[in-house]
Amino acid sequence: MNASPIQLSGHFRDKRWSTSSWRLKTAAQQPVYDTPEALTGVLERLRQMPALVRSTECASLREQLAQVANGWGFLLHAGDCAERFSDIHRQELTRKVRAMGQMGLLVQHATQQPVVQVARMAGQFAKPRSQNLETVNGVQLPVYRGDIVNDVTANADARRSDPQRLLQAYLYSSAVMNQLRSLSGESLMSLGLGDEAWQLPLLGELSHEERSYRHVVQQLTTILKSAPAGAYDAINLFVSHEGLHLAYEESLTGQGEDNHPYNLSTHYLWLGERTRQLDGAHVEYFRGIHNPIGVKVGPSCKPEELQELVRLLNPNNEPGRLTLITRFGKDRIAQCLPPLIEAVQQMDARVIWSCDPMHGNGIVSSQGIKTRRFQDILSEVRSAFDIHDAEGSRLGGLHLECTGSEVTECLGGSSDIEEADLTTNYTTACDPRLNASQSLELVFMISDCLQRQALRGAFLKADEMRELG
Numbered sequence: 001m002n003a004s005p006i007q008l009s010g011h012f013r014d015k016r017w018s019t020s021s022w023r024l025k026t027a028a029q030q031p032v033y034d035t036p037e038a039l040t041g042v043l044e045r046l047r048q049m050p051a052l053v054r055s056t057e058c059a060s061l062r063e064q065l066a067q068v069a070n071g072w073g074f075l076l077h078a079g080d081c082a083e084r085f086s087d088i089h090r091q092e093l094t095r096k097v098r099a100m101g102q103m104g105l106l107v108q109h110a111t112q113q114p115v116v117q118v119a120r121m122a123g124q125f126a127k128p129r130s131q132n133l134e135t136v137n138g139v140q141l142p143v144y145r146g147d148i149v150n151d152v153t154a155n156a157d158a159r160r161s162d163p164q165r166l167l168q169a170y171l172y173s174s175a176v177m178n179q180l181r182s183l184s185g186e187s188l189m190s191l192g193l194g195d196e197a198w199q200l201p202l203l204g205e206l207s208h209e210e211r212s213y214r215h216v217v218q219q220l221t222t223i224l225k226s227a228p229a230g231a232y233d234a235i236n237l238f239v240s241h242e243g244l245h246l247a248y249e250e251s252l253t254g255q256g257e258d259n260h261p262y263n264l265s266t267h268y269l270w271l272g273e274r275t276r277q278l279d280g281a282h283v284e285y286f287r288g289i290h291n292p293i294g295v296k297v298g299p300s301c302k303p304e305e306l307q308e309l310v311r312l313l314n315p316n317n318e319p320g321r322l323t324l325i326t327r328f329g330k331d332r333i334a335q336c337l338p339p340l341i342e343a344v345q346q347m348d349a350r351v352i353w354s355c356d357p358m359h360g361n362g363i364v365s366s367q368g369i370k371t372r373r374f375q376d377i378l379s380e381v382r383s384a385f386d387i388h389d390a391e392g393s394r395l396g397g398l399h400l401e402c403t404g405s406e407v408t409e410c411l412g413g414s415s416d417i418e419e420a421d422l423t424t425n426y427t428t429a430c431d432p433r434l435n436a437s438q439s440l441e442l443v444f445m446i447s448d449c450l451q452r453q454a455l456r457g458a459f460l461k462a463d464e465m466r467e468l469g
C-alpha cells in the first residue's frame, strides 16, 4: 500500500540523478589514494564484475519491510561493526548466522509475527571515523578506515589506502554471499542448536530470569522439533552494509530487473550519522537507488533536518523504502527522540523506526579500551519502546553490533564481563560488539516490550483490514 507522495521542497526536485551525480557534491569520509590511476583501473574492473544480489531480492526485502512499516513484523538488523577479510572463515560465518537465527527466533517467539533479518555482512568493510589521524606508541598514523581501505595494523605501510582492497572487498563479499546462499532455507537446527548454543553463562541457576529464559528455550526447542521444515527456523538472511565508499558503491550500481537503478552489491544500505548531510554526496547517491535504505539519526539531528531527509530519500512516501535508525545514547534518547517522532508524524511519513542502542553508548575503559555497557544498551532499547508507545508511534526494528562467538568487548551481561576481562578476547577492529550470549540475553530481556509492540501492530493490522473492507 503506497501513501501519498511527500511534497518535495527545495533544490533537488528538478535535478537529474545518475550513478555518478554524487561526484558533483562534497563526499565526507572518503579515503585519499596516492595512486589514482590504480584506483581508476580497479573501479573499471569492479564495473565488469557480476552482481552479488538480484534486484528482485532487494525488491522482496522492500516489500517485507513495507509490512513492518505498516505495523506487522519486526526488523532485526545486526552484525559486525567492521567485517575483516581475515574473519572470513567458514566456521566463524556459521556461528554468526546461528546467532542471528537464534535472536530472530526469540523475537518471533515474543511477537508471533514475521521477523525480517538483515545482517551487517558480505560487504561491511568501510568505516567512518571521528579523526583522520591517531597516535600509536608515539607515532602519528592515518586511522584504520575498514579493510576495504587499509589494514588495522599500526604502521604507516599498513595504514596506506590501497585501491586493490576494493577488489578484495568485492571478492570476499562474494565468498560470504556464497556461503549464505548455500545455507538459505536450511533449518537452523542444522547449524547445531543444542543446549550449549542457548547457554547464558551466569544468569544464576535459580534466578527468575534464568527460569523464564529456560522456559522460553524449552518451548522453542519443542516448536523447532515438531514444526514442518522451514516453518519456524529457516535461515533467511538479507545482507547490508554502510554505503560509505561511494566510488565502490557506484561501480556496483546497475539496472535492476524492473529497470530502476539498484546497488547490486547488497540488499540494503544505510547512510551513516557522519555522512547524512542534506547537500552531501551520500544523500545524492542514496536518493537514486531503489534498494531499501536506512539512515542513522543521532543527537545533532533537528526535526526540520529529518523532515528534509525523509523528503529527499523517500519522496513517494513508500513504506519499506526508509528506516530511521536512531542512536542517541541512554541519557539523551528521552530528550532527542520525541520531537523527531512528532516531526515525522506531522508529515504522515511511512517509515520504520529502528533503535541502534550501540553508537550512542560508547565509553572508554580505565585502560583506554573502547567498550559499551550491556545495561546502557538495554536501557536505550527499553526507552525507545516506551517513547514510541507514549508518542503513538511504533518501534519496528533493532540495530545491533554483535557476533556469534564469545568475544569480550562489551561490559556486563550474563557473562559478567568486567574491565579487567576486556583484553581476554577483544578482536573487533572498530567498535565493541555484543557476544553471542549477550545478544541472546538482550533480545530475551526485551521480550515484554516486543510483545507489547506486536499487540499494537496487530491492532493496526486489524484497522487496516477493516479500512480495506
Ligand SMILES: O=C[C@H](O)[C@H](O)COP(=O)(O)O
Residues within 6 Å of the ligand: 081, 127, 128, 129, 130, 131, 359, 430, 431
Ligand atoms: O562504527 C562507527 C564508527 O565508525 C565508529 O564508532 C567510529 O569510531 P571512532 O570514534 O573511534 O572513530
Ligand SMILES: C=C(OP(=O)(O)O)C(=O)O
Residues within 6 Å of the ligand: 081, 128, 242, 271, 272, 273, 274, 296, 297, 327, 359
Ligand atoms: C558507523 C556506524 O554508526 P553511526 O553512523 O551511527 O555512527 C556503524 O553503524 O557502524
Ligand SMILES: [Mn+2]
Residues within 6 Å of the ligand: 081, 082, 359, 401, 430, 431
Ligand atoms: Mn560501529
